[in-house]
Amino acid sequence: MTLIVLIIMLLCWGSFLNQLAYRLVHDNITLSKSRSTCPHCLTNLKARDLIPVLSWCLLWGRCRSCQHSISILYPIIELLTIVTILPIFYYFSVTYWLAYFIFCSALIITIRTDLETFLISNLVSIYLIPLGLIFSYFNYLPVTVINSGLGAILGYSLLWLTNFMFAYFTNKQGLGTGDLFLLAFIGSFTGPIGCWLSLLLGSLLGSLVGIMQILAGNNQFSGKIPFGPYLALGAITYIYWQDLILRIML
Ligand SMILES: [Zn+2]
Known part of the structure; x- marks a missing residue:
C-alpha cells in the first residue's frame, strides 16, 4: 500500500518537474501561474489531461483541442522520476534522503531541458552548489564538506580544461557553460571521486549512444549531442553503485 502511494506521489512529482523544466527554458512565466496550458493552442488543460503518464497514453500523445503532438518527454520524465527517486528510500539511510531527493530531481530537470533545447538552467546546477556544501557539512551526504568543495572545483575545472584543449586544437566550442556548471554541481554532492566517475560513466554512455x-x-544525426543528460545519468548511476565501484577501484 505504502509503495503504491509513494509511486503515485512520485508520478505527480515527475509531472511537476516536467512543468518546471518546461517553464525554466521556454518562457518567463513564473511558477505562480498555476494553470497548465497546451503550448500550441494555449487551451487550459483539464484535470483529466494532467494525470501523469496515463493522460499522454490515452490521448495518443496529442492535445485534446488542437491535436498538436505532445512531447514524449512528458511520460519519459515521469517514469524516470520513479525509477530514479524511488530506490532512494529503500537503498539509502534516512539521513541522506533529502539531499539525494533534491540531487536527483535537479538532474531530471536537466535531462529534460538539455534534451529538448540544449540548455541547462543555472537554477538546477550552479545555484545548488551551496546546498551540496551545506548537506555535506551537516552529514546529510556521505562526503565531507572539503570533498564537496573539491568536487565542485574539480567538476568545473575538468570540463573547462577539456573545452580549452578542444577549442585550441579545433577552433570550435565543444561544451556549453551549462555542462561545466552541471559537473560542478554533481561534484558538490558526490566529491572529487564521484565527480570524476560520473564524468567517466556519462562519457561512456554518451559514446555508446553516439x-x-x-x-x-540515423540521417538526422548532426554530430551535436547534449552532454548534460549523460552526465546526469552517470551521476545517478554513481550514487547507487558508489560502494561497489569504490570497492572495485580501491
Ligand atoms: Zn493544443
Missing part, C-alpha cells in the same frame, strides 16, 4: 546512432544510420 555509436549506436551512427550504426543505425
Whole structure:
C-alpha cells in the first residue's frame, strides 16, 4: 500500500518537474501561474489531461483541442522520476534522503531541458552548489564538506580544461557553460571521486549512444549531442553503485 502511494506521489512529482523544466527554458512565466496550458493552442488543460503518464497514453500523445503532438518527454520524465527517486528510500539511510531527493530531481530537470533545447538552467546546477556544501557539512551526504568543495572545483575545472584543449586544437566550442556548471554541481554532492566517475560513466554512455546512432544510420544525426543528460545519468548511476565501484577501484 505504502509503495503504491509513494509511486503515485512520485508520478505527480515527475509531472511537476516536467512543468518546471518546461517553464525554466521556454518562457518567463513564473511558477505562480498555476494553470497548465497546451503550448500550441494555449487551451487550459483539464484535470483529466494532467494525470501523469496515463493522460499522454490515452490521448495518443496529442492535445485534446488542437491535436498538436505532445512531447514524449512528458511520460519519459515521469517514469524516470520513479525509477530514479524511488530506490532512494529503500537503498539509502534516512539521513541522506533529502539531499539525494533534491540531487536527483535537479538532474531530471536537466535531462529534460538539455534534451529538448540544449540548455541547462543555472537554477538546477550552479545555484545548488551551496546546498551540496551545506548537506555535506551537516552529514546529510556521505562526503565531507572539503570533498564537496573539491568536487565542485574539480567538476568545473575538468570540463573547462577539456573545452580549452578542444577549442585550441579545433577552433570550435565543444561544451556549453551549462555542462561545466552541471559537473560542478554533481561534484558538490558526490566529491572529487564521484565527480570524476560520473564524468567517466556519462562519457561512456554518451559514446555508446553516439555509436549506436551512427550504426543505425540515423540521417538526422548532426554530430551535436547534449552532454548534460549523460552526465546526469552517470551521476545517478554513481550514487547507487558508489560502494561497489569504490570497492572495485580501491
Ligand atoms: Zn493544443
